[in-house]
Amino acid sequence: MNLWMSCVFAFTALSVVTFVVFYNSQLSPSNLYQTPNSSSEKTSIIACDYGLQNHTFFMWGNTVPHPLGRISCQLYKTQSHYITRPLSEEEAAFPLAYTMVIHKDFNTFERLFRAIYTPQNVYCVHVDEKAPGKFKRAVWQLLECFPNAFLASETKKVVYGGFSRLQADLNCMKDLLASKVPWKYVLNTCGQDFPLKTNKEIVQHLKRFKGKNITPGVLPPKHAIVRTKYVHQERIGRSNWYFLDSNETKGRKSFLEQQSK
Structure with a gap:
């Protein structure tokens, strides 16, 4: 029985080692970068390599440069799955x-x-x-x-x-x-x-609105009344743009004041 179990273990171990050696051989650089049979195969191999290096790769045609890489507009829209015709x-x-x-x-x-x-x-x-x-x-x-x-x-x-x-x-x-x-x-x-x-x-x-405008109109909450009642001016700071508050009321009465009468 012990001899039989030893043979089974040895056979299993040999099978695992053989599989690992074969798998690694398929992933070796010589196999990954072998000369492809077509341009599409070459593109796929290089793109995968760039992806593994956390880079962006695109092929380029005779079209305007694209912000996502050197790729034609048609190929970009196809790869990005843009809708290219009305769906109904x-x-x-x-x-x-x-x-x-x-x-x-x-x-x-x-x-x-x-x-x-x-x-x-x-x-x-x-x-x-x-x-x-x-x-x-x-x-x-x-x-x-x-x-x-x-x-x-x-x-x-x-x-x-x-x-x-x-x-x-x-x-x-x-x-x-x-x-x-x-x-x-x-x-x-x-x-x-x-x-x-x-x-x-x-x-x-x-x-369903049959051409009507659907922009909602609501009364401002109390904390926002100051934004509608007083003048606010946009100003340029050293590192940002901001609002300058003032005590000057707007030339026209606020919507809230008109509604309260």
Whole structure:
């Protein structure tokens, strides 16, 4: 019995060693980087190597440079799974317009844009004037791949919560009015938004309003009355932009005061 058990153990150990040697031989550099039979195989091997080194790799065609690497627009849209045609007749007949106000985190913006993109819609992107030049170029190069997306013709240095933030949307809306796309509604987003509904679900929801504006109007809470009653000015600091409070009341009575009478 002991001899039989020893033989079984020896056979099992030999099988494991053989498998490990064979597996390692398949992963050796000489096998990984052997001359491929096609350009696609070569691309896959090099891309995997770059990925293991935490680098980004893309092949490049005779097209405009892309912010995500040297890759043609068509290949980028295919690899990133962009929607390239309307998914229903209902959506095709009800195009939407988007304003997108952004200032940082290109990867986040790219993910948002991909999530809301459809070819029948139209997109205006406002990049904060204070954003780094590298970020601005990346956004511009991305939008060059999409004929129905563009940068705002006029940009502002945006202060969050200030009028300049609203002005950025208004600038895009002005550009959208000149668009040839017969959009039905305009939706405003910022760089950190993300959709919870599909384009078709959004279309079906908006159609219920039959062309009416759905911007909500509410009375401000007590802690926010100061923002509507007094003048606030945007100022430039040494390292940031900020609000300057004042005791000057706005020239026109606040909405809250009118409603209280």
